Amino acid sequence: MPPSANAAAHPTASAQPLLELRGVSKTFPGVRALDDVSMQIFPGEVHMLLGENGAGKSSLIKVLYGAYSADSGEIVCEGRPVEIREPADARRLGIAVIFQEFSLVPFLDIAQNIYLGREPRRALTRLVDRARMHADAREKLAALELDYDTRTLASDLGIAQQQMVEIAKALSQDARILVMDEPTASISDREADALFRVIGRLRAAGVAIVYISHRMKEVFALGDRITVLRDGRRVASMGARETTPDALIGMMVGRTVGTVYERQRFPAVGDVALEVRRLTTGTGVKGVDLVVRSGEIVGLSGLVGAGRTEVARAVFGADPVTGGEVRIFGEHVRGGPERAARHGVGLIPENRKQEGLALLRSVRDNLLAASLWRLFPSGWFRAPVARRKAKEMIDALRIATPDADRRVRMLSGGNQQKIVIGKWLAAGCRLFIFDEPTRGIDVGAKSEVFALMEALMEKGAAVLLISSELTEIVHVCDRAYVMREGRIAGELPRDELSEQKILRLAMHGESKAEPA
Amino acid sequence: MTALRDRFGDEAVAFALRLLLIAAVGVALAVFTEGFLSAANILNVLRQASLIFLLASGLTLVLLAGGFDLSVASNLTLAACLAAGVMQATGSPTFGALTALGCSTVAGIANGLAVTLLRLPPFLATYGTLWILQGLAFQYMGGNEIYGFPAGFRQLGTGFLWGVPVPVYLMAMVLVLGTLLTRKLNIGYEIYAIGANPVAARLSGIPVRRRQLLVYTLSGLMAGVAALVYLARVNSADSGIGEPLLLPVIAAILIGGTSLFGGVGSLLGTVAGAIILSLVINGMNLLNVRSTWQPLVVGAVLLVAVLADLASRGRRERIG
Numbered sequence: 149m150p151p152s153a154n155a156a157a158h159p160t161a162s163a164q165p166l167l168e169l170r171g172v173s174k175t176f177p178g179v180r181a182l183d184d185v186s187m188q189i190f191p192g193e194v195h196m197l198l199g200e201n202g203a204g205k206s207s208l209i210k211v212l213y214g215a216y217s218a219d220s221g222e223i224v225c226e227g228r229p230v231e232i233r234e235p236a237d238a239r240r241l242g243i244a245v246i247f248q249e250f251s252l253v254p255f256l257d258i259a260q261n262i263y264l265g266r267e268p269r270r271a272l273t274r275l276v277d278r279a280r281m282h283a284d285a286r287e288k289l290a291a292l293e294l295d296y297d298t299r300t301l302a303s304d305l306g307i308a309q310q311q312m313v314e315i316a317k318a319l320s321q322d323a324r325i326l327v328m329d330e331p332t333a334s335i336s337d338r339e340a341d342a343l344f345r346v347i348g349r350l351r352a353a354g355v356a357i358v359y360i361s362h363r364m365k366e367v368f369a370l371g372d373r374i375t376v377l378r379d380g381r382r383v384a385s386m387g388a389r390e391t392t393p394d395a396l397i398g399m400m401v402g403r404t405v406g407t408v409y410e411r412q413r414f415p416a417v418g419d420v421a422l423e424v425r426r427l428t429t430g431t432g433v434k435g436v437d438l439v440v441r442s443g444e445i446v447g448l449s450g451l452v453g454a455g456r457t458e459v460a461r462a463v464f465g466a467d468p469v470t471g472g473e474v475r476i477f478g479e480h481v482r483g484g485p486e487r488a489a490r491h492g493v494g495l496i497p498e499n500r501k502q503e504g505l506a507l508l509r510s511v512r513d514n515l516l517a518a519s520l521w522r523l524f525p526s527g528w529f530r531a532p533v534a535r536r537k538a539k540e541m542i543d544a545l546r547i548a549t550p551d552a553d554r555r556v557r558m559l560s561g562g563n564q565q566k567i568v569i570g571k572w573l574a575a576g577c578r579l580f581i582f583d584e585p586t587r588g589i590d591v592g593a594k595s596e597v598f599a600l601m602e603a604l605m606e607k608g609a610a611v612l613l614i615s616s617e618l619t620e621i622v623h624v625c626d627r628a629y630v631m632r633e634g635r636i637a638g639e640l641p642r643d644e645l646s647e648q649k650i651l652r653l654a655m656h657g658e659s660k661a662e663p664a
Numbered sequence: 665m666t667a668l669r670d671r672f673g674d675e676a677v678a679f680a681l682r683l684l685l686i687a688a689v690g691v692a693l694a695v696f697t698e699g700f701l702s703a704a705n706i707l708n709v710l711r712q713a714s715l716i717f718l719l720a721s722g723l724t725l726v727l728l729a730g731g732f733d734l735s736v737a738s739n740l741t742l743a744a745c746l747a748a749g750v751m752q753a754t755g756s757p758t759f760g761a762l763t764a765l766g767c768s769t770v771a772g773i774a775n776g777l778a779v780t781l782l783r784l785p786p787f788l789a790t791y792g793t794l795w796i797l798q799g800l801a802f803q804y805m806g807g808n809e810i811y812g813f814p815a816g817f818r819q820l821g822t823g824f825l826w827g828v829p830v831p832v833y834l835m836a837m838v839l840v841l842g843t844l845l846t847r848k849l850n851i852g853y854e855i856y857a858i859g860a861n862p863v864a865a866r867l868s869g870i871p872v873r874r875r876q877l878l879v880y881t882l883s884g885l886m887a888g889v890a891a892l893v894y895l896a897r898v899n900s901a902d903s904g905i906g907e908p909l910l911l912p913v914i915a916a917i918l919i920g921g922t923s924l925f926g927g928v929g930s931l932l933g934t935v936a937g938a939i940i941l942s943l944v945i946n947g948m949n950l951l952n953v954r955s956t957w958q959p960l961v962v963g964a965v966l967l968v969a970v971l972a973d974l975a976s977r978g979r980r981e982r983i984g
Contacts, residue, residue, distance in 0.1 A: 466867060489869025503867050506860035508927060517857050517868040520850040527850050571868060 164227060166191045166356050167212075167243070167325055172221030174207055174380075181207035182218070183380040189325060194347060194357045196367045196388070199377035200400050200651070201452050201616040205360050208377070209327055212358070213245045214238040244318030245327040248334070250310045254303035259285035261302050262317045288316045292346050308339030315346065319355075326350065327358040332366060333453055344370060362451050364393045364655050376400055393656065394648075401618060401647035409598040411445075411624050413606060418442030419477075421579045421610030422493075424463060426472030431458040434634035435472065440579070445601060445611040447621035447628030447645075450654050454631040456614045457498055460581045463612075464488045464495040476579060489518055494572025496565070498583040498614075504568040505556050512538035512552035514567050519575035541570040545600065562593025569600060580604060583614045598624055618647040630654050678921040681972050682936035689943045697950040705946070707829055713942040714835035715897070717935055719890035720913045721838050722772070722883030724934045727917065728846070729879045730859035730926025731786040733775060736887045736913060738798040741906030743768040743891035745801045748810040748901035757817035764895075765888040771797055772884015776877035801903040811900035821897030831893050835935065838886070842931040855879060859926030915962055916941045919969045940965065 165188040174182040182204050189195055199205050210216040211223075214232040223230055225241050232238050238245075252261045259282045260267075267276040268284065285298040294312055302310065311331060318326055332340045347357060347370065361367055367374065368388055375385040376399040383399045422440040427433055433455050440446045448456045461467045463474050465481070465488040473480060476491045485495070497503040505514050515538045516523065523537060524530060538552045545566040549559055556564060565585060572580060582601065586594040601624070605611055615621050621628050627641045630653035638653040640646075693700040700706075719736055726733045743764040751760035771793060778789035823830040846852035854875050858865040866872045894909075895901055920937025922929025944965055948958055 464867070485867055486869045486871050495867060497867055502861075503863050506857060506864050506927065509857070509860050513853075513857065516853075517865065517870065520853060521869075524850055529848055529850050529853055575869070 163190055165189055165224075166226060167241075168224040169208075169211075170222040170224060172208075172211060172218045172223070174211060174216055174218050180380045181216075182211065184221070185377070185380070185382045186221075187375055187382060187385060189356045189358060190373075191324070191356050192351050192354045193372040194351055194359055194370050196371035196374045197358055197360045197377065198362075198367065198374060198396060198400060200618065203377040203400070204380040205377055206329075207380070209245060209329060209358075209360070212238065212243055212325075212327060239321060242322055242324035243327065244321060244323035244325070246311065246314045246318065246329065246331060248329050250307075250314055252302040252305075252310055252313060255301060257299045257301050258289075258296055258305075258313055259298040261313060262288060262320050284320070285316070288320050289313075291319070292316060292349070306339075308335040308343065311335065311343065312346065315350075319350075323355070325356045325358065327360075329360050330362065330453075331359070332361070332363065362655050364396070367396070368393070378402070394652070397648055397651045397655070401651055409595050409620070409623055411598075412602055414626070415443045415606050417444050417626070418608060420475075421477055422463065422612065423475040423478075424459070424472070425475075427459065427462060427469065427474065428471030429458055429462045429467055430470055431455075431461070431467050432634045433458045433462060436631070436634075436636050438629050438636065440610045440612050442578070442608050442610045443605055444626040445605055445613055445624055447625035448612055448614045448631065449616075449618065449621045449628050449650050450631035450637070452616060454654065455634040456631050457583055458634075459631070460495060460497075460583050460612070460614060464493055464581060466495070489575060489577075490521065492576065492578040494518065494575060494577035494580050496568050496572065496580065496582045496585055498587065500561070500564055500568060500588070504571075505564060507557040508555060510553045511542065511547065511549050511556055511559070511567060514556050515541045515552075515570050515574055518571045522575055537574055541574050544573070545570045546596070560590070560593070562589040562596065565589055565593065565597060566600075569597070573604075578608065579610045579612070581612045581614070584616060585613070586615070586617065586620065618650050621645065621650060622647055678973055679930070679932060679936065682920065682933065682940065682969075685940055685969065686936065686943065689940065689947065693943070693947045693950065697947065699950055700947070703827075705950075707827075707832075709939070709942045709946045710832050710835075711829040711897075712946070713935070713938040714829070714831040715890065715894055716909070716912055716916050716941060717835050717938040718831070718838060718886060718893060719909055720916050720934050720938060721842055721931055722879075722886030723913060724917055724920075724922050724929060724931055725842070725846070725855065725879040726786070726883045727922050727924060727926065728859045728929055729855045729876055730862055731779060731876060731879065732790060732924070733772075733880060733883045734787065734790040734910070735771065735775060735793040735797055736883060737906040737908075737910035738794045738801065739768050739771045739884060739887035739906075740891040740894065740909065741903060742771070742797045742801040742804070743888045744895045744901045744905050745805050745810070745903060747892060747895060748813070749804065751813055751817065752810050755814070757814055760813075760817070761892055764891045765885060768888030768891060769881060769885045772881045772887070773877070775884065776880030779880065780873040780876050798903070798907070805901075805903040807903070809900055809902040813896065813899060818896045818899060821893050821895070821899075831897070834889070834893060838889075839931055839935055846931060851875065851878070856927055859923075859928075861927075912941060912962075915966050919966050921969065921973055937969075940969075 167189045169185055169187045172182055172185045185208065197205050197208065207216065211218050212232065214235045214237050217233050223232055230241060253264065256264065262285045263281050268280045269275060270277045282298045289296055292312060292315065296309065305313065331343060351357060359370065371388040373385060373387055374391065374396065376383040376396060378400055419442055420439055421442050424436055424438045427436040436459055448459065450456050458467065462469050465484040476488065476493055479491060481487055481491050501507060512534065516534055523533060535552065542549065542552060547563050547566045547570065549563065556567060585597050601611055613625060622645045625645065627639065628645055628650065629639050630637045630650050632654055640649055719740060723733050723736050746767050747760040747764035750763045751757060775790050775793055778784045779786050820830055825833060846855065854870045857870055858872050858875055862872055894905065916937040917934050919940050920929065920933035922933055941962065944961060945958060948961060
């Protein structure tokens with residue numbers, strides 16, 4: 149039954165919006181998360197929210213939900229200015245958010261989850277009226293044409309079913325605005341079909357739906373109106389029929405924040421450093437092929453959740469490989485990070501502080517963490533040698549620290565990142581995997597990281613660069629693979645690298661389910 | 665200063681604090697009591713400290729690596745009971761010793777496997793083995809007591825060599841070997857790295873599980889060593905022999921500045937902690953303080969030591 153047909157019967161500017169944002173801004177130290185964003189949400193519409201990673205979608209949801217309060221601007225609900233300071237305020241206004249991570253309590257059943265904290269009670273005894281709770285829950289589910297057994301424990305539900313229960317829960321709280329954050333990201337096509345039918349029914353009932361998606365087909369099949377964000381600003385809002393996928397991608401790209409580093413040198417490309425064939429993992433990588441040669445920087449792009457980090461972790465041996473193979477400098481390597489590290493692979497992980505560093509240990513200790521086996525092959529640790537090596541790394545990478553004994557926690561993000569890189573430099577790595585290396589570091593440090601990357605490459609190292617910043621991929625890489633849903637969606641040589649082309653590969657293509 | 669730091673690492677300040685504390689308690693006791701300054705008394709304090717240290721040393725390594733071993737005391741109990749039984753049956757201290765060390769090491773390996781292979785949280789895994797080892801000791805002893813061991817064996821706990829109690833030599837030996845391990849070998853460096861952040865350690869190519877297995881194994885082995893020394897000293901074994909040691913051992917480690925959360929501390933610190941604990945208890949005995957007061961004082965000393973660490977660390981970081 150689908151949704152898309154009634155766009156015509158749809159609210160026009162004359163109708164009163166259910167909710168309206170007027171010039172909402174939210175600033176964090178160093179980042180303008182939302183910059184003067186205005187947006188109208190009408191009853192009975194599916195409003196698609198689009199934007200690259202970091203464009204401000206999550207911040208916008210958090211403002212709607214009361215997790216952040218806006219620094220300036222106004223939120224108007226049915227013509228009345230309102231304040232959303234905490235989630236309870238949002239709930240009172242009928243705003244519900246279905247996050248990607250669900251919040252059901254695993255050891256409670258469906259009915260208990262739906263009515264958690266507001267169970268129906270018997271008049272006299274004030275005890276929970278279980279019969280009524282289950283009857284009410286069944287009714288809520290029936291309204292969504294679901295006939296789940298309300299005594300099923302949440303832990304026994306699949307992801308799509310949990311999502312449905314979350315929706316039922318939201319509706320039982322009289323939600324009139326349902327915000328869904330990439331609801332089809334981890335469910336099957338058939339389940340997505342069911343979800344689209346439910347969305348269609350809700351819309352017909354006058355519920356407003358704000359829907360974040362990276363799948364173009366969904367955007368056009370489901371959406372009535374579309375708002376595009378970029379760099380925390382609203383680029384445009386329009387009816388779904390008034391635009392095209394390419395036009396939308398054009399609006400999303402062209403971010404201006406952050407540095408654009410210009411690649412300086414292109415040395416001759418050498419032998420194959422990393423060869424990945426039909427790589428499959430339990431973490432969601434589905435048959436990935438890729439090749440990185442010495443002397444080149446290869447990008448691995450795609451949207452968050454496309455499986456890029458998972459590829460990196462599998463190559464490094466941090467997650468088990470369930471299918472396919474990884475060859476490092478021609479050798480088939482198995483046996484965890486320990487083996488990969490000894491074959492010359494270094495991973496600069498995405499979460500520096502959790503996975504890359506021991507924050508309470510010294511600069512020296514962190515710099516040497518990956519190279520003990522190389523510096524002291526006999527197993528005897530020699531402090532003077534360690535001190536010399538650490539000094540060498542501090543100088544080579546220009547790490548700003550008063551001395552090598554300083555705890556890493558006291559340093560800036562950029563210097564911390566250099567330490568993670570230095571750790572692998574000291575270990576004599578020849579294949580570097582950078583996973584979002586510029587996240588959370590300042591502009592100057594970003595340039596330094598790329599300059600370093602180039603220097604490594606010039607000395608014959610191979611680099612695999614994972615980045616959500618399209619500009620970084622476009623300006624730094626020799627070529628790039630683009631991932632979508634655990635697979636390689638395409639490969640772009642340098643002369644074809646552009647933000648548009650990357651986004652098109654990352655977002656287009658066969659969607660889940662045709663909401664037909 | 666750099667050389668000092670290289671030798672003692674970040675713990676130099678913490679250790680200096682402990683020396684101060686030992687000196688302060690020592691001076692106080694020398695002033696306020698009669699018998700404290702006698703050689704016999706001081707050697708007695710050291711003997712007491714070395715017993716605590718021997719059992720605490722393995723646990724210190726486990727804590728440095730970010731784990732926990734609650735089973736050390738019941739491991740000691742079972743090892744002591746089995747060694748006593750074997751010695752009674754065979755008359756051979758050698759067989760007794762081998763039994764104790766073998767049994768306790770196997771228990772340590774079991775702990776290590778529970779943590780690395782079964783991936784049980786260390787606290788849970790070793791709490792389980794605490795009960796199991798204690799249960800085995802109950803079964804084996806059946807409520808009986810075994811006493812009276814060969815004089816040669818008893819030297820291990822009561823004997824003197826050049827005027828110093830034998831256990832004190834053992835303490836020194838374990839301290840030297842352990843410090844060699846933690847400061848002079850890659851393995852020791854890796855143990856600290858794992859304790860500080862196991863995820864980052866793994867992603868730096870450090871063989872995390874092998875090192876974890878090693879520290880639990882050593883903790884088991886040291887429980888066996890401590891069992892022998894303790895058995896030789898008290899000259900009798902029953903199934904309750906180890907239980908009263910668990911909390912003092914943990915207290916000594918904490919007073920010594922080793923963190924419960926991994927990556928911070930040292931064996932030298934635990935020696936200091938064991939000496940401070942023994943001094944405090946000895947002092948209270950000399951001062952005729954009723955024994956019911958002892959836990960209260962030990963708790964206070966422990967908190968003072970931990971707070972002093974926090975304060976000194978905080979100040980250093982703010983300066984930096």
